[in-house]
Structure formats: C-alpha cells, structure tokens
Amino acid sequence: MTPSKFIKRVLGLVTCMVMAVAFNAAAGATCAVAIGCAPEAGAIAGNVLALAMGHAAPAGALRAGVLTEIWTGEMIKAFRTAPEALGWMQRIRSYNxxxxxxxxxxxxxxxxxxxxxxxxxxxxxxxxxxxxxxxxxLSKFSTEATPVTDDELHALSYDKMASVQERHRDALREKIAQRAIHSIAPDKQATDVPVIKTTGASDGTRKKMTFADLLTLKREFDKMGIPGNDRVLVLCSDHVNDLLETEQKFKEHYNINQTEGKVCRLYGFDIYEYDGTPYYTMSTGVKLAWGALPNATDARASVAFYAGRMMKAYGSTVFYHSEAKNDPLYHRSLVNFDQYGICLPLSETKSRAAIVSAPAGA
Incomplete structure (x- = not known):
C-alpha cells in the first residue's frame, strides 16, 4: 500500500469513527430525553451500547443508522410534530x-x-x-422501499439514513393529510351537508370564487347551528388565487399571518391554504373517489369543517429494513415504513361543507 493510500485509509477510518460516535451520542441523547433522563447520560450510554453490542448486531448496524428502535422512535417523534403547511390538521383533536x-x-x-x-x-x-x-x-400507509448501499454509507459526507427517513416521513405525512381532507369533504350535496358552487367570473373553464361564496358558506354554517369558534376553511390554490386576484381585503391579509400555515380569519373562519384537497366534478358537485384520476371537467374544491366534530389518530409506526450483508449482488439495505392513521368526521351532518368551482357555462 502506498503512503498516500495509507493516509487516505486512516483518514477515512477516523472520519467514520467520529461520525459513528456522533450518531450514537445523538441517538442516545434523544432516547434519554424521551424517557426523562439527562441527554449527557444518554449520549454516553449510546456509545457504550454500540460498543457492547457490536458483535451481537449486524455489522455496521449500530453505526450505519439502521438500529430499528432508534429510527422508529425518531419517526414517531417527528411525525407528530406539526408542519406549518398542515396547520389545519393540527386543529383536529387527537384520539391517539x-x-x-x-x-x-x-x-x-x-x-x-x-x-x-x-x-x-x-x-x-x-x-x-x-x-x-x-x-x-386505522388505515395503513406504506412507503415503497428505498435502497441504501454500503458504498453510500461509506463514502457520503452526510447522514444518508437520516435523509431517507426524512423523505419517507414527509411522503407519509402528505399522503395521510390528503386522505384526511378527502374523508372530511362531503361526497355531494345533502341535508345539512352543503356543497356550494362558485359564482364569480369565468376564466374559460370554471367560475372563480368570490367573497359572496364565503358569505354563503357562513350562512350555511349559521343555519346548521355550528358554533362560531373552531370553524376551519381549507382553500385550494385555485380559490386562493381567485381571491388574491379579485378581493383587495383578502390580498391585504395574505402572507401577513402565516402561523402554522394559517392565512387569515374572515367571516368567522380560520382560513388555511392546502393544495391536496379533493377533486369534484364541476357540473354535478360530486366528489371523486379516493385515488380516482381527475379530467378536464373536474377541479379541486375547498373544504370547510367544524374542528370540534372531527377526529384524527395515529397508530403504529413500523420500520422495515433488510441488511446489505444479506444481499450479495447489490450490497444494499432496503428501507421502508408503515404508518397507521385515520382522520374522520365524528358527525356526518352539521359539521362540514365544500365549495366547488362551477363550470364556466353554468
């Protein structure tokens, strides 16, 4: 071995050792805080555990970031942290x-x-x-497996496993939110379940949303006797853009208050923006089934609900992985997650509504 290769090998080993110690310390400190212990003690215990179990665990498992208990715990903790874009979902009571x-x-x-x-x-x-x-x-949401090769873990300058976990978590969170707002949205117009059509000017395909439509929504909620607090309106991006284009009052409020994704409060509704609301057929005002692909006659709708009559719950989080040492062809680990969760109305009526874009010729 040449001197340069030897030096490079030593530097590589030192770097791996530093990264391993840092990871074990961070993981141990996190677990310690979760159970009420001092983070310093957890950091020390994490490295002691890795050293003591090094022969019992799969090679590199404790240092490459695939210790199941740690990654599952981190996923659960992060999954329950409210992202700003889903502030409307945090208004719903948890039944965990x-x-x-x-x-x-x-x-x-x-x-x-x-x-x-x-x-x-x-x-x-x-x-x-x-x-x-x-x-x-509870519904089961599963991510497709992501490959992580031993070469990546050895050569990359960042924590590949942490990056993979973050992307799986975000994908799960987005899909659960989409399913939640789809479940909350009414299937179609019914008694005490209003589906309101927009009445604004045509953009060539659909009629735009106006403040008059918001006022109609308020009247419907008032008529159903829904309490004035905790009324939530989740606007799709089409309707947000309609109001920004035509309503100066909405434009003045937009971007002023972005706490937890909240746009503003108007007509008694806390208004949020979310681009994952369900599609409705514009002519009939009927919601597309979950997973159905929209066509040119369909458009995203805005969804309103009373938070006091909604529920959500998260169940098990399961971390799956196969070890690279068992893959002689590709030398890769496979990683994915299952997350159980649900979000539903507690009452079918007098709790929710939708605002659907009317077709241009209506």
Whole structure:
C-alpha cells in the first residue's frame, strides 16, 4: 500500500469513527430525553451500547443508522410534530390515546327515550336504549422501499439514513393529510351537508370564487347551528388565487399571518391554504373517489369543517429494513415504513361543507 493510500485509509477510518460516535451520542441523547433522563447520560450510554453490542448486531448496524428502535422512535417523534403547511390538521383533536392494536372503539348510541307530555296512561312503556361497540380500523400507509448501499454509507459526507427517513416521513405525512381532507369533504350535496358552487367570473373553464361564496358558506354554517369558534376553511390554490386576484381585503391579509400555515380569519373562519384537497366534478358537485384520476371537467374544491366534530389518530409506526450483508449482488439495505392513521368526521351532518368551482357555462 502506498503512503498516500495509507493516509487516505486512516483518514477515512477516523472520519467514520467520529461520525459513528456522533450518531450514537445523538441517538442516545434523544432516547434519554424521551424517557426523562439527562441527554449527557444518554449520549454516553449510546456509545457504550454500540460498543457492547457490536458483535451481537449486524455489522455496521449500530453505526450505519439502521438500529430499528432508534429510527422508529425518531419517526414517531417527528411525525407528530406539526408542519406549518398542515396547520389545519393540527386543529383536529387527537384520539391517539384510544388506539388499541390500530383500532379505535367508539360507542354507537342506540337512541333517545320517548318524552311524554301530560301523560295519564300507566304503566309507562319501556324502551330499551341499546348501545353497541363500533370498532374503526386505522388505515395503513406504506412507503415503497428505498435502497441504501454500503458504498453510500461509506463514502457520503452526510447522514444518508437520516435523509431517507426524512423523505419517507414527509411522503407519509402528505399522503395521510390528503386522505384526511378527502374523508372530511362531503361526497355531494345533502341535508345539512352543503356543497356550494362558485359564482364569480369565468376564466374559460370554471367560475372563480368570490367573497359572496364565503358569505354563503357562513350562512350555511349559521343555519346548521355550528358554533362560531373552531370553524376551519381549507382553500385550494385555485380559490386562493381567485381571491388574491379579485378581493383587495383578502390580498391585504395574505402572507401577513402565516402561523402554522394559517392565512387569515374572515367571516368567522380560520382560513388555511392546502393544495391536496379533493377533486369534484364541476357540473354535478360530486366528489371523486379516493385515488380516482381527475379530467378536464373536474377541479379541486375547498373544504370547510367544524374542528370540534372531527377526529384524527395515529397508530403504529413500523420500520422495515433488510441488511446489505444479506444481499450479495447489490450490497444494499432496503428501507421502508408503515404508518397507521385515520382522520374522520365524528358527525356526518352539521359539521362540514365544500365549495366547488362551477363550470364556466353554468
């Protein structure tokens, strides 16, 4: 081995050792804080654990960042941190504490007793009020596997595993949010489930949204007796752009308050912008099924709801990986995640609405 190659090899080993110690310290400190211990003790324990278990764990597992418990814990912690773009979802009450084996058990109330006025007939009738268990299974969201080769872990100057985890987490969060707003949005117009059509000027394909449409939404919520607090409106980007183009008041509010993704508060609604709202057929005002591909006659809608009658819950987070040492052809690990979660209205009626773009010729 030439002197230059020897020096390069030594520098590489030193760099790997420093990175391994830093990773083990960071992972140990994180776990320590999670259980209420001092982070310094966790940092030391992380390196002691890696040293003690080095022969028991797969080669490089504790230093390459594929220790299942650590990555699962980090995923759970990060997944429950509210990103600004999904501030509307953070308004919904969490039912995580009621999740058992990725199922939530609700009680289906059997009804109310009859009320008699000035009754003179006895004995009184007996009416049984039978309640029932209503289990709801959480949906399972799975990411496709990502390959991470030993060469990448050896040569890269950044934490590849942390980067992979972050991208899987963000992809899961976005898909769960899209499914959540799709579940909240009404399927179509029904009693106490309004689907409002826009009434603005035509852009050649659809009618634009106006403040008059927001006022119609407010009237509908008032008529349904929905409490004035915790009314949330999630605007699609088309409707945001319509209001920015035509309504000076909205333009003045936009970008002033971006706390947790909130655009402003108007007409009693806390207004958020999100480009993952569901598509509706413009002519019929009917929501497309989950996963259906839109066409030229469909457009994204805005969704309104009363946060007090919505629920969300996250269940198990499962980290999967196969070791590179078991892949003689490619020398790569495969990594992916399962995340269980759900978001639904607690009441089908008097809790939500949609604003759908009307077709240009309507």
């Amino acid at each position: 504490q009621y999740v058992n084996q990725d199922v939530i058990h609700f009680v289906a109330i059997g009804g109310d007793p009859a009320v008699l006025v000035d009754n003179t007939t006895y004995p009184l009738a007996i009416t049984a009020l039978t309640d029932a268990d209503k289990p709801i299974s």
